[in-house]
Amino acid sequence: MLSVEEHLATILAAVRPAGPVRLALSDSLGLVLCEDIRSLVDLPGFDNSAMDGYAVRSADVEGADPAVQGSAVTLPVVGEVAAGGVATIPVRPGEAVRIMTGAMLPRGADAIVKVEDTDGGTESVEIREGVVVGTSVRPAGEDVRAGTVVLQAGSVIDARRVALLAATGHGDVLVRPRPRVAVVSTGAELVAPGGRLEPGQIHDSNSHMLEAALSECGAVTTHRLTIGDDGSEVVRVVEQLAEQVDAILTSGGVSMGAYDVVKEALRGRGTVDFVQVRMQPGKPQGFGTVGERDVPLFALPGNPVSAYVSFEVFVRPALRTMMGLLPAGRPALKTRLMHQLRAPAGRIQIARAVAAQDASGWHADPVWGQASHFIADLSRANALLVIPAEVTELAAGDEVEMWLLDGSGGRAPFWQNAVRPLNGGDPGAFAQDSADPDPVARDSGASDGPALTHVRADGSAHMVDISSKEVTAREASAAGRVLLSADAVAALRSGNVPKGDALAVARIAGIQAVKRTPELIPLAHPIAVHGVDVDVDVADDAVEIRATVRTADRTGIEMEALTAVTVAALTLIDMVKAVDKHARITDVRVIAKSGGRSGDWSES
Numbered sequence: 001m002l003s004v005e006e007h008l009a010t011i012l013a014a015v016r017p018a019g020p021v022r023l024a025l026s027d028s029l030g031l032v033l034c035e036d037i038r039s040l041v042d043l044p045g046f047d048n049s050a051m052d053g054y055a056v057r058s059a060d061v062e063g064a065d066p067a068v069q070g071s072a073v074t075l076p077v078v079g080e081v082a083a084g085g086v087a088t089i090p091v092r093p094g095e096a097v098r099i100m101t102g103a104m105l106p107r108g109a110d111a112i113v114k115v116e117d118t119d120g121g122t123e124s125v126e127i128r129e130g131v132v133v134g135t136s137v138r139p140a141g142e143d144v145r146a147g148t149v150v151l152q153a154g155s156v157i158d159a160r161r162v163a164l165l166a167a168t169g170h171g172d173v174l175v176r177p178r179p180r181v182a183v184v185s186t187g188a189e190l191v192a193p194g195g196r197l198e199p200g201q202i203h204d205s206n207s208h209m210l211e212a213a214l215s216e217c218g219a220v221t222t223h224r225l226t227i228g229d230d231g232s233e234v235v236r237v238v239e240q241l242a243e244q245v246d247a248i249l250t251s252g253g254v255s256m257g258a259y260d261v262v263k264e265a266l267r268g269r270g271t272v273d274f275v276q277v278r279m280q281p282g283k284p285q286g287f288g289t290v291g292e293r294d295v296p297l298f299a300l301p302g303n304p305v306s307a308y309v310s311f312e313v314f315v316r317p318a319l320r321t322m323m324g325l326l327p328a329g330r331p332a333l334k335t336r337l338m339h340q341l342r343a344p345a346g347r348i349q350i351a352r353a354v355a356a357q358d359a360s361g362w363h364a365d366p367v368w369g370q371a372s373h374f375i376a377d378l379s380r381a382n383a384l385l386v387i388p389a390e391v392t393e394l395a396a397g398d399e400v401e402m403w404l405l406d407g408s409g410g411r412a413p414f415w416q417n418a419v420r421p422l423n424g425g426d427p428g429a430f431a432q433d434s435a436d437p438d439p440v441a442r443d444s445g446a447s448d449g450p451a452l453t454h455v456r457a458d459g460s461a462h463m464v465d466i467s468s469k470e471v472t473a474r475e476a477s478a479a480g481r482v483l484l485s486a487d488a489v490a491a492l493r494s495g496n497v498p499k500g501d502a503l504a505v506a507r508i509a510g511i512q513a514v515k516r517t518p519e520l521i522p523l524a525h526p527i528a529v530h531g532v533d534v535d536v537d538v539a540d541d542a543v544e545i546r547a548t549v550r551t552a553d554r555t556g557i558e559m560e561a562l563t564a565v566t567v568a569a570l571t572l573i574d575m576v577k578a579v580d581k582h583a584r585i586t587d588v589r590v591i592a593k594s595g596g597r598s599g600d601w602s603e604s
């Protein structure tokens with residue numbers, strides 16, 4: 001088996017940056033510039049106005065001051081100039097020319113009075129506030145001088161640089177081109193999405209995923225094909241594509257099954273080899289170059305998550321190299337785990353996770369489905385966690401490396417906090433983004449009555465934002481009892497409850513209920529449950545129920561403990577109601593809690 005580094009090194013040694021081509025600016029986004037760019041013009045191109053207003057000689061309006069009565073100056077308006085027009089009429093002493101934003105400054109004028117400081121007149125204008133030389137004038141060449149280098153070869157073109165290229169007069173640019181890539185899904189079971197599935201068939205998601213992933217990293221998919229498990233067809237298609245494209249991706253048919261024809265068909269074609277990589281998912285990998293143009297071919301595993309992770313780990317760095325970019329394409333960050341994670345020994349695990357950032361840093365919640373067929377959990381994730389080969393167990397709070405897959409999960413810019421709707425029915429209410437335990441009373445300005453943290457003054461519900469609280473280990477215990485008749489107690493003790501093992505069912509029900517608490521209690525946050533114990537003890541006149549629940553999260557777990565006790569009690573009643581119609585639940589309460597800001601507490 002090869003390490004990830006070894007396999008990636010083989011791949012990167014086989015690919016080269018493509019030679020430059022000249023492309024229209026509109027096709028250049030994300031590409032690497034291969035020439036120094038000099039501005040063809042001054043920016044601004046000529047002295048012009050930054051405001052709608054009046055071009056004046058500043059000396060004429062010097063004394064105007066809105067605080068001083070009778071200081072306003074009235075000037076005749078001798079002309080008008082708009083953006084795109086040529087200022088032909090000069091401003092002589094004692095005159096004004098009406099001017100729009102971006103319009104050329106008339107000869108003689110040295111400042112602009114903005115329209116808000118005037119009466120807006122067209123024949124003559126009353127100027128209420130004076131200006132100094134240069135006010136609201138944008139001088140020619142202030143931003144860029146014609147002939148200066150504004151972008152150097154090697155720059156990556158983004159939206160801001162597109163603006164600069166366009167403004168400095170460049171309609172096309174010399175860049176490294178997008179790799180043209182063919183995607184080939186293999187598998188007799190595959191049907192195009194939208195097509196009807198016969199028994200045993202599935203929709204081909206890999207070729208669409210790969211096309212999208214290629215586009216995300218700046219490449220173009222020129223061919224997207226689906227072919228069956230037919231080795232000679234695989235060879236024929238690959239030979240044809242090798243003459244037309246810059247890279248070929250296949251998916252499926254590379255593991256140990258009887259129909260893994262890609263491996264059989266392509267092994268030894270060009271330099272193609274099939275190897276096992278110490279990585280999960282994505283152990284089986286094929287790579288080599290084919291055809292006279294040494295086109296790189298990646299034979300990726302068929303499981304969708306394996307194919308995606310293989311793309312991220314091996315294909316993306318290769319394509320970026322071909323585009324003249326640094327191979328590592330994802331920002332690698334450190335994050336803390338929100339709950340424990342097991343990883344296989346001896347293989348790097350690339351786990352999928354939902355990551356978010358708060359004031360204390362990044363936190364990543366590994367998705368539940370870490371097997372390589374869980375497409376929904378893959379789509380939920382916005383990050384990959386890189387767990388080194390020697391690590392097999394990680395606890396909540398441990399630090400790991402993370403590749404962020406997109407821009408999501410970060411802290412929202414502050415203005416988004418002000419426009420995040422709370423609920424559909426109450427568009428005027430805004431969620432607070434603070435861990436302030438009492439944000440509502442302050443928010444609404446309500447001053448009478450007790451401050452409610454979960455309900456606003458107008459009665460609308462409010463789930464407190466806990467994102468800036470610290471993740472801490474927490475535990476809560478709750479207890480309660482079900483009062484029972486002597487007959488029911490005897491039946492429980494002798495195991496003769498007609499419906500079955502009531503105590504066992506109650507225990508399981510309590511555990512199950514813990515996982516449903518946020519669905520049952522409207523404003524309880526969904527939190528990671530790390531452990532649940534439910535104990536039931538038969539006393540002389542009652543069953544005593546006790547539940548202990550553990551987490552590492554930002555909010556307490558008391559509601560989960562209470563739900564466990566309550567549902568266990570209800571279940572017990574359901575199990576014994578044929579024996580005891582008067583069974584009664586009492587004394588459900590929290591008896592102990594630990595962790596969190598408010599500290600430890602217990603009933604005794």
Ligand code: AMP
Pocket residue numbers: 185186187189190202203204205206207251252253254255257260301302303304
């Ligand atoms: P294979 O590597 O061909 O044995 O495929 C492994 C698993 O991935 C099987 O469950 C296949 O059905 C599934 N699979 C293969 N190709 C695709 C595809 N293009 N789209 C979705 N699932 C696929």
Ligand code: MG
Pocket residue numbers: 186187188229252253259260302
């Ligand atoms: Mg297959």
